[in-house]
Amino acid sequence: MAAEIEIHNTNRLIESYDRDATTILGFWVYLMTDCVLFASLFAVFAVLRNNTFGGPSGATLFSLPYVLAETFSLLTSSFTCGLAVLSAQRGNKKHTIFWFGVTFLLGLIFLIMEISEFHKFVKMGDSWQRSGFLSSYFTLVGTHGLHITIGLIWIAVMCVYVYKRGIGQTTLKRIRMLSLFWHFLDVVWIFIFTVVYLFGALHA
Amino acid sequence: MNKIKNSQTYDVLVSRHNPESASLRGYIIGFLGSIALTLIAYLLTYYHAAGRDVLFGLLAALALTQFAVQLIYFLHVGKEFSPRLKLIVMSCMIIVVCILVGGSLWIMSNLNGRVMPSTKQMTRYMNDQDNL
Known part of the structure; x- marks a missing residue:
């Protein structure tokens, strides 16, 4: 009996994966075009990184330990997002909501740290109006932060959705797309961390 | 499930x-x-x-x-x-990104080498403009 249920469920899963594969590929194509957006912002940053116009450079402005904490927070949230997908695949509603909750909190910590960093810079007079370097810095990191904000809203909506409707095939598909989005933001952050912060510190 | x-x-x-x-x-x-x-x-x-x-x-x-x-x-x-469409789409994206970032850096560094160096007067003038 148990084996029959397993076979039935597995067959259902294969069918749904075939059907969902197209949708998820479409979402993947969107993510790749988003990559091009980030690439243009990276190009602008790379061109303007030394144009400080007498203002502070990256080396004097950024605190590396602070950014490392931000990075770990986002990285861990990417991991817990994976755990949420795993729970959803097993059909475990409670665990899915729990892990998405943890992901949301870690993402929120990241966002708050980023915003308070921005706030500190602006208060010191080093806003986006100060120099070409700072304009491109705020645009690049701010665009990533905007994506994180949208991701957080999506995670919150997903939690409510799973709580109310449970985990069906459609929900699983959406959860997989959400996880792609969140992991993708983590991938973009690797390059922001390296190019903006670490390379910036080396320029001293 | x-x-x-x-x-x-x-x-x-x-x-x-x-x-x-x-x-x-x-x-x-x-x-x-x-x-x-x-x-x-x-x-x-x-x-x-x-x-x-x-x-x-x-x-x-x-x-x-x-x-x-x-x-x-x-x-x-x-x-x-297979066909590994995710991988194929991503490879296209990587090519576009390389052209975009590499090309921009190449062009701008080339331009940088050709423009007139800024003089002290120019810098002072720009610093005097409050709204800059």
């Missing part, structure tokens, strides 16, 4: 039919790998462990390695059934 008690067996069943599906082992490898690579990059920079040019190369290599680790273990790229 809730009927299946043994979740480990379930994971195996799912992954056999859908190679893109998530596995706990993959996520743990990806997470620990990313943490290690981030820490190495951070410590190298923090202690200026090598010459600047060497460090630039090392950091870029570490970032690309972490990129690969997360692509494989978090985003499951290249694990799907």
Whole structure:
């Protein structure tokens, strides 16, 4: 009996994966075009990184330990997002909501740290109006932060959705797309961390 | 789906039919790998462990390695059934990104070499403009 249920469920899963594969590929194509957006912002940053116009450079402005904490927070949230997908695949509603909750909190910590960093810079007079370097810095990191904000809203909506409707095939598909989005933001952050912060510190 | 008690067996069943599906082992490898690579990059920079040019190369290599680790273990790229459309679309994106970033840097550095160097008067004039 148990084996029959397993076979039935597995067959259902294969069918749904075939059907969902197209949708998820479409979402993947969107993510790749988003990559091009980030690439243009990276190009602008790379061109303007030394144009400080007498203002502070990256080396004097950024605190590396602070950014490392931000990075770990986002990285861990990417991991817990994976755990949420795993729970959803097993059909475990409670665990899915729990892990998405943890992901949301870690993402929120990241966002708050980023915003308070921005706030500190602006208060010191080093806003986006100060120099070409700072304009491109705020645009690049701010665009990533905007994506994180949208991701957080999506995670919150997903939690409510799973709580109310449970985990069906459609929900699983959406959860997989959400996880792609969140992991993708983590991938973009690797390059922001390296190019903006670490390379910036080396320029001293 | 809730009927299946043994979740480990379930994971195996799912992954056999859908190679893109998530596995706990993959996520743990990806997470620990990313943490290690981030820490190495951070410590190298923090202690200026090598010459600047060497460090630039090392950091870029570490970032690309972490990129690969997360692509494989978090985003499951290249694990799907063939034709591997995810991988193909991503390869196109990487080509576009290389042209965009590399091309911009090339053009702008070339332009930079050709413009008139700014004089002291120009800098003073620009600093005098309050709204700049």
